Amino acid sequence: MGRPPAVDGGRTLGQLVADASxxxxxxxxxxxxxxxxxxxxxxxxxxxxxxMFAVAGVVAFLALxxxxxxxxxxxxxxxxxxxxxxxxxxxxxxxxxxVLALVGKSQIGRAGPPERTVRTTKETVNxxxxxxxxxx
Numbered sequence: 473m474g475r476p477p478a479v480d481g482g483r484t485l486g487q488l489v490a491d492a493s494x495x496x497x498x499x500x501x502x503x504x505x506x507x508x509x510x511x512x513x514x515x516x517x518x519x520x521x522x523x524m525f526a527v528a529g530v531v532a533f534l535a536l537x538x539x540x541x542x543x544x545x546x547x548x549x550x551x552x553x554x555x556x557x558x559x560x561x562x563x564x565x566x567x568x569x570x571v572l573a574l575v576g577k578s579q580i581g582r583a584g585p586p587e588r589t590v591r592t593t594k595e596t597v598n599x600x601x602x603x604x605x606x607x608x
Contacts, residue, residue: 540561540565543561544557544558544560544561545557547560547561
């Protein structure tokens with residue numbers, strides 16, 4: 473037996489397959505590099521966006537404090553003594569805090585264990601042990 477027949481200007485079929493494999497590997501490496509570059513840019517943009525949200529939250533919190541002080545001084549301007557005006561604002565804030573805490577507690581109380589996950593996990597373990605699955 474001699475050499476395999478040449479195809480395409482003196483190149484063997486094996487050489488063509490090797491070239492195609494090399495080209496495919498090169499394309500895949502390029503795609504991976506492009507994906508990494510895009511992800512790096514996306515992560516950077518997300519980090520900058522997250523930082524902007526954090527700064528906006530701090531500024532909004534400071535603005536809320538100033539608005540509460542202004543509300544207290546508004547009550548003072550309406551004729552209340554300063555201590556009473558600030559006390560009223562503080563009590564209103566405590567009432568709002570209590571309501572939010574109760575709503576949050578009731579929401580947390582509604583959350584239970586992941587029932588479907590627990591059930592399917594038990595079924596999987598029983599199946600692996602050779603026990604027939606229990607159907608409710």
